[in-house]
Amino acid sequence: MNTNEEVEMLQWEGSLDISRARHCKESLLEAFDSFQNITVDLTLVEEIDIPIIQLLYAAHKEAQSRGIRFTITGKVSPGCYRNIELSGFLCDPLTEESKAWCAIQKG
Secondary structure, eight states, X not given: OOOXXXXXXXXXXXXXXXXXXXXXXXXXXXXXXXXXXEEEEEEEEEEEOHHHHHHHXXXXXXXXXXXXXXXXXXXXXXXXXXXXXXTSSSOSSOOHHHHHHEEEEEO
């Protein structure tokens, strides 16, 4: 286990759909192998589909099991926020557990 305490900031951008899921997963796996504090910034994301939202939730659960601090952040477009909200992984208002790892804001 790597004990690097630096924050790894993953800046995702563009349209995140199933065609980008493999790339997103690989970037998360690389970060998990090297860092104990990982943040995914969604500020530059134009669209986000359910497979990517599921990937982020799976990453959150994996981080919990490994003792890694994992957060998602960013001021996202109303459409992205709505997809995240509708996915069922994040509720409005956010639950206390969600607030601990999800710091997104509707733009």
